[in-house]
Amino acid sequence: MPSQPPLPPLLAPYLSTQPESSLTLVSSILGATSNWLVLRFLHAALSNSSNNASIGLEDSPDGKKKKVVFVSFLRGWEFWKAEAKRLGLDLTRLAGKQQFAYVDGLSELFTTPKPTGNTLPTLSTGSPAPARTTLPLRSQPGAVPGRTPAPASSPIGQGSTGGPSISEPGIAKKLNFAGQGLTALDKLERDISTVIAKFKTAEDDEILLIIDQPDFLLASTGPSYAIGATEMMDWVTGLQQAVHATVLTLAADSPLLHNAPAASNQMATPVESEHAAFAIGLAHRAQSVMQLRTLETGAARDVSGVLRISRGGGWSTGAEENLDEKELLFYIQRDGGVRVFGRGES
């Protein structure tokens, strides 16, 4: 099969333009993951203009630089780096050029890093909203030498055992969850917004925030930490305020959505009801919702799944209401290329 363009032409308009302060929700299920779509979002925002011109899109005319802050909770830096390389994106180099920042929400989220120097998170003692300047922040990796080859041999989980491996190039910040409820979420929010603020050199930089699977954070904390869907959505709203547009992925498998219907009185577990409230609540806020799922009719040799793009429930201006609602099929090839086509086409 011929190699595919990194951005499928049918999807390009959805991937490359996000209206201001918009939220795009990408939902996935176990059989149809969202990684490839996230990578295409990255590519649409980060690849240089010549690539975009080839598919009929010009670069933003007023010379605004597009930057991406990528927060991942479920997959490690190595994974994203390798996958992006297959698309022709060198994330380490882009991080060096201050065009891309990766926030690691996986490796040290629940393991306290060794107290070396002032890197110990002191948030457990903090009040809910202390002044940001008083917080001892970890030293930013800052000017990462872009040409330095990444330590390819380091496995994903090594950061958690080997202390804060902040020297690892490309990672702007490793998140650490400490404390309870709003305090802990506030700390995460501050960590991410510090990265965003450092990153935003010019006022008119368009920063795209991609949050990959924050539902993991909700599922791993939950009501016992006084964190529910409302708190998580407030957390997302807080991050949204700092950036131009937000893309958020989460799981929408049946058990996570349908075991806690709003009207029924049957008992649902906290994960079920909180996840459903989080996912549905975000869809109510989103301007567009991209839903990935498998074919209802079973597996097929040349179709990996279905992508449905619909408008969400959020406020939108007149222009955004013209978002074309579509249902497309996609096929992920062996080489990582993705073909997107309509039903009945090939």
Next chain:
Amino acid sequence: MEREIGSTMPQSRSSRPDPSSLKAHEIFAAQSTPLHPHLPATSHPHQSRAERAMAPINLSHRRTHNLLLISKLLNLRDTASPFTLLLDSLEQPATPLLKEYIRRAKLSKVHVTLISFETLRKPDGVDAFISARRKSPADIMSEVASAYQPAKTNGPPQRRLILIDAINPLLSSKNPDPTFQLASFLGSFITPRDPTAPKADASLVVAYHTDVPGLLHQQSQNPYKPAHLSILTYLATSIITLHSFSHILAQKAARDRSLVAPVFGLDEEQDGVILGRLDKLTGTGAAEGIVLELEHRRKSGRGVLEWYLLPPASRYAASHVKEVVTLLDDNVLYNPPVELDSRAEDEEPKSTFELGLTDRQRRDREGVVLPYFDAQYGDGPGEGGRILYDMGEEDDFDEEEDEI
């Protein structure tokens, strides 16, 4: 003519409390508005379902009165409904209706306050935008109160519209304020705490996402507390449930063929489907618009149920003054016009035989004395039950057969 018309409507509303529970009017008693003059009540309780659906008088009555009612509600005239509850879902979000509220409020120079639990940026036309993120209910209440100071004039009381884009986050917060009472929270927006302050007629419009679960921890805290939705529907003076027009059409088309009505979105319970709204795929083409299922509770205790259609905002200009909402039953897609043939009842079935009777034949037939009448005269045994036959002039006498 405000009869219960729910039975002819797409969905039954079984989980709704009785519309005659008018407690809300006691709570919002501070808002005294003149009672709407009673409409002529010529109810036909035993009218059949078909008559009810078709009767033209009925529809024209509803057209006059119920269109007036929705226009009054959406234009916030006379504070006809101090507290309107919008029940929406992902299949039909309430944002277009909220926009319509804002548009009409702008036309009549009503001050608009939006309390935002979900919205990030201030939408067009909103005068005061209050972000409720991480704020306690008391803070929100005082911010709303300070957002608008009605001028001290002797003219008619000024009007104010307070919108809440989604009440769910407030209700399902994990860190609830122990002193928080939903009824007093909502009531505080409508009746100012300071009675000496210049009076402004406030209308509160609250959206509630019916598909967001969030009752688990609340019920475990106090099992005797009613669910939030019950409190909201109990307090509301008007409840508008939103439906997508294309879905209503698809469900009606299925019902007309006695098929199971289709469900959309989350109700499909399909793996990976959150939203089912794909207007182009439903095959209804131009069926854009929002169906509003209105339940209005009058002060008299009578409930009004009606279904309306709000066309999409792109169909009319923002400064359009005339009423754009129509009755759902008036829509040609929902209720296709029946071709009325006035002579249909007179026509006989077509056949090569003449099945009708001439006048003379009818007269002759009426003149026949049937045997059992004759038998009652009792002329003696064996005499009753004879076949009486009067020969007509066209009969010819046959001795063998026609012996009397």
